[in-house]
Structure formats: C-alpha cells, structure tokens
Amino acid sequence: MSTKDYVEKDYYKVLGVPKDASTAEIKKAYRKLAREFHPDANKGDAKAEERFKEIGEANDVLSDPKRRKEYDDARTLFANGGFRTGGGGAGGFGFDFGDLFGGGTGPTTGGPGGGFGTPGGGGLGDIFGGLFNRGGTRTAGPRRGADVESEVTLSFLEAVNGATVPLRMTSQAACKSCSGTGAKAGTTPRVCPTCVGTGHVSRGQGGFALSDPCRDCKGRGLIVDDPCPVCHGSGRATSSRTMQVRIPAGVSDAQRIRLKGKGAQGERGGQPGDLYVTVHVEAHPVFGRKGDNLTISVPVSFPEAALGGTIKVPTLGGPPVTLKLPPGTANGRTMRARGKGAVRKDGTRGDLLVTVEVAVPPQVSGKAQEALEQYRQATAAEDPRAELFKLAEGA
Template sequence: MSTKDFIEKDYYKVLGVPKDATEAEIKKAYRKLAREFHPDANKGDARAEERFKDVSEAYDVLGDAKRRKEYDEARALFGGGGFRPGPGAGGQFNFDLGDLFGGPQGPQGGGGGFGGGGVGGGGIGDVFGGLFNRGGAGTRTAPRRGQDIESEVTLSFTEAVSGATVPLRMSSSAACKACSGTGDKNGTPRVCPTCVGTGQVSRGGGGGFSLTDPCVDCRGRGLIAQDPCPVCRGSGRATSSRTMQVRIPAGVADGQRIRLRGKGAPGERGGPSGDLYVVVHVDAHPVFGRRGDNLTITVPVTFPEAALGGEIRVPTLGGAPVTLKLPPGTPSGRVMRARGKGAVRKDGTRGDLLVTIEVVVPRELGDKARTALESYRAAAGDEDPRTALFEAAKGE
C-alpha cells in the first residue's frame, strides 16, 4: 500500500459501512464480503480475487483502532483524499511526497515546513509513521513478513475422503545461519546511503507526485554488507529445507488449494512468517467416484433382479457393505441412495453414497436360459416399447 493509495482510497466505501461505523459493524461487513469474494469460492475469477484483496486491505486499516484514527486524520487533512494545491499555486502541485512523509525538515529545521513540526508538533510524517515505516530510527529495524510458499501433495482417494497427515519437504528463504541474517561476514552491516536505512527510494510519478519503490542497492533491507557473507552473498537470506507434517482435512477435493497461516518462510527481524499454500491432487478410485460431499458407485444387477426386485449388497468406502432393497421393475440407470456413507463434511457429518443401477445383459446364454427367455418373450406378447417414440416423432 502506497501513501497515495492510503489517502485516496475510501475504505469505508469498500466495506460498505458509514464513517461512524462501530468496530462490530466493520467486522461484520468484512466477514460477509470476505466469504463472498474468497478465492476458494471463486476459482479462476480474477475480479473476485481483486475485490477480496481490496476488502482485506480496507479491513487491515479500519479494523485496527490506531490505524483507523491515522487514516481518518490523513483524509481529513487532505480533504477526503484529494491532493489540492494551495493558494497561488496556479493549479500546480509542486511539493514532493518524499518531503511530506518523513523527508528532511524545512529550512533551519523549523516547524512551519511540511517536513517539520507544523502538524501536531511532529510533522505530517508522524501521521503516517506507523503505517509506512518511513522516517525515524525505527525504520532501520522494521520487521519484514516472510514469503508465502506453495507446495503440492498427492493423496489417495480414501485419504482425501477421510483426511490424512502427510510429510511435506519444503525449500524456502530463511535467515542465513552463517551471518545471522545480517548479510555481512562479520555481522556488522552499514546503513544503506541511498535510502538512508528506509529500504525505499522516491521517484517522480508525474504531475508533481513522488512515488516510492524498494531500494535496489540494498534490496529493500536498509542495510548493506561491508564484507559480504560468502554463503548468502550479502543478501542475509539463504535457502533452507525442512520437513513438516501437514494435516489435510477430510473431504478435500482434487485441485483444492489449502492455506496454512504462518507455515511459510520465516520473517526478517522478528517479522511474522508467511503462509503455506498446499495444492492437493487426488488419485482416482477403481470403484468409487465423487460428487461434492457424496460418493458414487455403479452396481450391476441381473435382469431377473431388476424385473422381479430383491435385495442387493453394495460395498462402501472403508466400511461394511450396505443392503439396498431393489423395487420390482427397476430400470437401468436408476439412482438409489445409501445415507451417511459418503465423504466427510466440514461439520463432521457425512454425505451419501449414490448407487447407480446397471442392468447387465449376458453376452452368451446357455440352453436353459435361452429357452426360458424365449418363453418369457412369448408370454409378454408382441408389445413394442418403441411405439411411443414413433408417435412422438409424428407429432413434431
């Protein structure tokens, strides 16, 4: 989030709440929108993903009392987010945002300049200091969040339905052990002269604006190694491998992306770890299929069973078989239901087992079977089951 975005974006509008909304109202609005636009519920929808990011960004500010106060003060200071030139500026905006948010003080260090103490005695930079970590001694040791990691795991059909704990071996960036994360062989890096320890540099963005980017000289760290560590080459980070036991919840689907908070790469300077995203692949089963929380199976039956009815035994996944009552005259393709024999849901209950009946026609007949079927055909008469099709076709 840049300072320009912070001032110009209307986070109350993003969450759909009034400016005097209570903490409870803000939290309720955020939860509703987060569920609606969560990437897991809108796979492949780039607009929903962008909306989810905007909602999360808005709640990060408005959900924190201190940051919300700073945000309200900043927008009030700039007239609700619009940067306006002062009187006599001729419509031109000529001051630099780098001076405004934590740059050097005005002439003679006076309090009347934008960088001085003209706003609340601490300068406008104080309003944004806690949000952008610019200016002041704290910027050089500001914590940095670790990177997110993505991994993949392949489960058997049964493991996906019932849940499983699997080992994952991951490689990620971590603090270099040789230099304790300083990047310097002797552990004594110096402050970057380019960004003066902030990790950011300003550049002209057109129209008088000044935008910030990570400092390329120190790679955003604010420090430069005097004698670069031979292991990490002065970056302070090295590749670390580890094996983690990860619990995959029951009922996970093929292609599902699971987020494990704080299980990603370690942060820098005491910052929080990133997140681990696990993409799950599920092997096919030779007998069972899956439709949401329900399992599916196709069961063959004989013609006499379908015509006369009876009881049939049906296997279940990892459990005892169930017995289903087959009504007389059951057609091929009919779906029957064995309740509670499906996949495990999030609440611990189970879906159903959907049983599709398939009437089997024998390829070869013995003499007795042929004689019996000929007798049946004679008893059934000359009724043609296709007559209705021809009648319907004439109607067209």
C-alpha cells in the same frame, strides 16, 4: 536501487499479465511461473533461482490489493519524470521528500506551496510509506514473509477421510550460518557511516530532496566487512524444510487450502507468510464423488431388476451394505445408502449413491436361451415402444 528505479520495475511484465489483470489471473500466472522456476526443479541453476525470487517479489506486491494500488500510484507519479523541477523548484522553495512522504508538519491542502500533505499524515506518505515500508529517513520496519505455494497428491481414500502428509517446502529465510546478520561467523556488522544506520540517504534534485536506499549498505543500515560465505552478506538464504501437514477430510480435487503462518519467515521481526496447498486427488477404479456424496455403478441381472431382490454393494473402506431392489427396477435408477459417503466439515457423512445397470450377457445358450424364448413368446403382445410412437405422432 533508487526509489525511481524501484517503481519503474514492471512487476506486471515479470508475471506476464496485463495491468488490468484480476487477482485470480495474477495468482494463476504466479503459480505457473513458480512451478517452472522453482529451485527444486532447476537445481544448480542460479538464473532460475534469481527468476524465482523476482517472481515472488512481483506476486507479493500485485496479489495484495493495497500494495498493488500503492505500487500503481507510485508508478503514475514517477511516470515521464514526475517530480522533476528546474531552477529553484516549486516557486524557489526547497522541499524535503522526507517531510512530504512522511506527512509531517508541512503545509496542508490549500496552504502556500501546499496541495500535497493532509492533516494527520495522509497524502503521498500513505503511498510511499506503505510501498517501501519507510518514510523520509525512518528505518525500515517489520516485513511480512512471502506466501508459499505447494502441491500434494492424495489417494481417493485419503481425500475422503483426511490425511497427514509430509510436505517439503523451499522459501527464503534468515541464513542459518550467520543468523541473518550477513556477517561471517565470529564477526558482526557495523553501522553504516553514510546513512548512520537509517538505510536511506537524501539527494538533491532541483528544489527537492529525494530519499533513496543507501548504496553503501543497500538499505540495511549495516556494513558487512567480512560477509557470510553462505548468503554472501545478504542475510537471506534459500531454506528447505519438511513439515507434516494435516489435510482435512472431504477435500476435493484442485481445492486450495490455506495454512496461516506456515509460509516464508518475515524480516525484521515481521510475521511469517501463509502456505497455500493445492490438492490433487487420484481417481478411484470403483467410486466417484459428487459433493459430499460418493457414487458407484452396480450391475444387476435382468431377473433381479424385473422380479426384485436384495444385492450387496461395496463401500469405501468399510463393510458392504445390503440394498433391496423393488420389482421392476429400471436401468439407471439411483438408490441411496445413507451415511456411507464423504466426511463433511461438521464430521457427518454424505450418502452413497448407487446407480443400477442391468447387465446383458454377451451370449445365451442352453436352458437360459430356452427360458428367454418362452419369455419373448409370453410377452409378444406387449410393445415397449408403443408409447414412444404415440408421443412422436402427437408432437
């Protein structure tokens, strides 16, 4: 597509976000759409695969603040037919956008016909060179691979202690059948005679010369006469691979982990992208989590709470601990078993927070009932709600 067509492509519309959306909103929209149109969830659906690629392309631009600014600036410059001139152009002079974008030896600010370039190669060249990875007729440079999103579900114990899990990823990579050349095995591409291998051609528009991707080679600089049957000459194909990923100890539910360089492969020698793994942690029937500490509720009998004693408390994946209940332990009191919690980043462990719950039997009979009746008579003069009424009347 032409440069104008490229910048008029609405990436905000692709992700369904407003133009003033924050980075967090853009990433949230991307993750939602990526899950919906992922090839693994839409096997054999070519339209879903194309939509998945389009979503990834939009995220690559909008999630990077620098590339997003360049994209927005370029769209503004081309809005409503920007750079169009009539007759002889600007004062009858012919300008080559290769010089203009590349920041070559053209006029600097304040010179005749100037106002575009800046000393040292700045100006519009920074915008278009960064956005399209090119300037004028220079060949395309290395391009970083796309970031890849994935999810993993861990048990409560795995999240606390850490785990190594297999993770299957699907992303764009160099076609294995043709090694990224786009040509059928046994053949090689040839240099495009139209752009002479640069991947770009200049076309006149009024008094200007605008550099566009070469239509014959689609900007690659090479012509494939006998295309690869797998990638159909693009040199790129959807690749699935399974890798062992180490999830660190102490990870929490919904935490997002970044694994540098584990994303999609780069193009033309570019660095690979990153892998972002969102962790989901299954609930435990006994234990809970509060930061680096684990929590547990332990039932105790009324005599244990009133008279005191010792109780055994289970721990996560280890032997039980013994705690001492002081006489008169109130319902809901929390005690601490040190070093029995989740693993911290420095390798130490948090604590186990034990909350006491006084268990009330649903039915009482026999000697237990007689003993409780005697206890009620012995404490009849004590009103546990007396202080409550005093405070209520004082208010």
